[in-house]
Amino acid sequence: MKKRKSAGIYFVLPWVIGFILFTLLPMIAAVFISFTDWSIVGSNTQWIGLANYREIFQAEQFWHALWITFRYAIIAIPLVIVTSFTVSVMLSKNIRHVGIYRVIYYMPAIVSGVAVSIVFRWILDPNNGLINFMLSWLGINGPNWLYDPEWVLPSYLIMAVWGAGGGILTYLSALKDVPTSLYESAEMDGANQFQKTWYITVPMMTPIIFYNLIIGIISAFRKFTDAYVLGGAGGEGEFYMVYLYEQAFAHYKMGYATALAWILFIVIMFLTVIVNVSKKFWVHTA
Amino acid sequence: MTTSHTNQNNHPLKRFILHKSTWIHIALILGSVIMILPFIWMISTSLKTESEIINPQMVFFPQGFHIANYVRAFQIIPIFRYMGNTVLIAVLKIFGEVFVSAAVAYGFARFQFKGKNVIFMVLLATMMLPYEVTMIPTFIIWSFLGLTDNYTPLILPAYFGSASFIFFLKMYFETFPKDYEESALIDGATHFQIFTKIFIPLAKPALITIGLWAFMGTWNDLLGQLIYINDPNKYTIQLGLASFNSLSGEILWGPLMAASFIALIPIIAILLYAQKYFVEGVKMSGIKG
Numbered sequence: 396m397k398k399r400k401s402a403g404i405y406f407v408l409p410w411v412i413g414f415i416l417f418t419l420l421p422m423i424a425a426v427f428i429s430f431t432d433w434s435i436v437g438s439n440t441q442w443i444g445l446a447n448y449r450e451i452f453q454a455e456q457f458w459h460a461l462w463i464t465f466r467y468a469i470i471a472i473p474l475v476i477v478t479s480f481t482v483s484v485m486l487s488k489n490i491r492h493v494g495i496y497r498v499i500y501y502m503p504a505i506v507s508g509v510a511v512s513i514v515f516r517w518i519l520d521p522n523n524g525l526i527n528f529m530l531s532w533l534g535i536n537g538p539n540w541l542y543d544p545e546w547v548l549p550s551y552l553i554m555a556v557w558g559a560g561g562g563i564l565t566y567l568s569a570l571k572d573v574p575t576s577l578y579e580s581a582e583m584d585g586a587n588q589f590q591k592t593w594y595i596t597v598p599m600m601t602p603i604i605f606y607n608l609i610i611g612i613i614s615a616f617r618k619f620t621d622a623y624v625l626g627g628a629g630g631e632g633e634f635y636m637v638y639l640y641e642q643a644f645a646h647y648k649m650g651y652a653t654a655l656a657w658i659l660f661i662v663i664m665f666l667t668v669i670v671n672v673s674k675k676f677w678v679h680t681a
Numbered sequence: 682m683t684t685s686h687t688n689q690n691n692h693p694l695k696r697f698i699l700h701k702s703t704w705i706h707i708a709l710i711l712g713s714v715i716m717i718l719p720f721i722w723m724i725s726t727s728l729k730t731e732s733e734i735i736n737p738q739m740v741f742f743p744q745g746f747h748i749a750n751y752v753r754a755f756q757i758i759p760i761f762r763y764m765g766n767t768v769l770i771a772v773l774k775i776f777g778e779v780f781v782s783a784a785v786a787y788g789f790a791r792f793q794f795k796g797k798n799v800i801f802m803v804l805l806a807t808m809m810l811p812y813e814v815t816m817i818p819t820f821i822i823w824s825f826l827g828l829t830d831n832y833t834p835l836i837l838p839a840y841f842g843s844a845s846f847i848f849f850l851k852m853y854f855e856t857f858p859k860d861y862e863e864s865a866l867i868d869g870a871t872h873f874q875i876f877t878k879i880f881i882p883l884a885k886p887a888l889i890t891i892g893l894w895a896f897m898g899t900w901n902d903l904l905g906q907l908i909y910i911n912d913p914n915k916y917t918i919q920l921g922l923a924s925f926n927s928l929s930g931e932i933l934w935g936p937l938m939a940a941s942f943i944a945l946i947p948i949i950a951i952l953l954y955a956q957k958y959f960v961e962g963v964k965m966s967g968i969k970g
Binding site (some may be wrong): 499500619 | 702718722739795838876900922926934952
């Protein structure tokens with residue numbers, strides 16, 4: 396047993412070293428950097444105390460970026476959860492060709508990156524884009540999408556729903572675990588399909604919905620690639636991470652951007668804690 | 682909703698229409714069309730002529746295959762070099778990420794040592810920590826070391842393991858029966874041998890799954906690569922596409938779609954070829970109700 400005790404730490408050691416080098420040290424550094432006016436190009440870094448934070452809270456652009464991101468999160472997350480949940484329930488109904496559907500719905504979630512953003516830039520093109528062509532068949536004069544401040548958010552929501560399939564694998568695997576006896580006894584009590592879904596499936600799925608909600612919050616606040624590639628008129632595509640990136644790597648305000656990163660972290664933590672507290676009101680525990 | 686039972690004696694067409702699964706299929710097929718349409722539109726645009734692309738009467742399918750857009754795309758950005766650079770980063774990264782994560786997971790799954798629980802709690806906590814918080818200080822450290830515009834910052838951290846992969850593999854290893862290693866220990870095997878000769882082969886499906894995840898992550902990552910790579914010769918496929926996208930002047934939709942399509946082929950191919958690993962991965966990760 397003694398040999399066992401000493402061996403374990405050697406296996407774990409690489410991670411501990413990596414944690415110190417790439418997480419702990421940078422985090423400690425991040426606290427200090429956020430109190431300086433560090434810029435990677437100039438020298439002469441000054442300790443400026445809370446000035447970065449003060450500047451941030453006075454910057455209209457900061458509040459704008461935070462608002463854009465928050466507004467997107469609060470609409471996109473429920474939309475995505477409802478979409479992927481509905482698709483998963485349909486896929487779980489013992490229908491034929493489930494495998495094919497699963498790949499098709501899962502594909503947009505896994506195929507991400509710049510290429511997909513570019514494709515959506517083209518699909519949303521006001522003059523020759525696919526969406527406005529299809530709207531014109533219905534006699535609708537399509538909006539200018541990313542070129543119209545009012546329509547930037549809907550453009551991003553379309554992309555979010557299109558990529559909603561990311562959650563279906565987790566929902567599907569959990570849907571299989573719902574005991575069929577629950578449905579059988581509900582059927583005997585005369586419950587219809589809708590009632591069975593609403594009173595049995597949804598409550599049984601709440602732990603997975605909870606999990607996807609947390610993931611959704613974190614990824615909404617980290618949204619970068621789409622926003623970087625697509626932008627949006629009137630600064631409506633300026634998500635938080637794009638703002639942070641620009642401050643750091645276009646304006647070289649490293650101290651300022653590090654302070655922004657801390658604020659991002661606190662916002663995400665705060666929202667996660669709120670959702671966690673709300674858990675006891677709606678998440679079903681077996 | 683019991684139509685399928687009550688209408689059993691009716692005309693087959695009526696039965697078909699009223700059958701519940703018919704409607705589910707219709708809904709799923711409609712949804713599938715929406716999911717696939719952007720890909721079809723991308724491919725069809727890439728094969729169109731300039732006039733077909735901007736034709737006010739939408740041409741869904743081009744008249745014949747028009748490969749000029751592909752030729753043009755390769756003239757504008759060296760797609761294969763960028764893809765090669767990305768594969769180089771991904772392969773070097775995955776090798777470390779998979780094996781080191783597995784070793785650390787083995788340590789957590791099979792040993793008791795002082796501070797293990799604390800270390801594991803810290804590991805879980807880092808999974809909640811967005812990369813963005815440490816992004817700038819890490820960048821500053823790398824630039825002090827003179828290692829920016831270099832693949833090192835993108836690859837080296839992988840050799841210290843990844844928290845989420847460690848977490849995933851730890852749970853996977855814990856399902857292995859203890860007999861395997863106990864008999865090996867009696868035969869005089871070292872722990873390292875047990876790890877490489879027993880655990881690695883047994884965990885192959887899980888290792889392939891996380892390898893694929895790691896590949897996808899590297900292939901689709903923009904932010905990390907954007908920060909560290911400046912030299913266009915070292916661009917990855919994401920950086921190449923992003924720079925192509927932001928070229929000033931008239932937007933070259935045809936070549937842009939051609940380049941995007943080529944960039945997506947490896948990912949789509951992996952998904953189609955290895956989808957069972959993704960499905961299995963979710964099952965194995967224990968993210969259940």
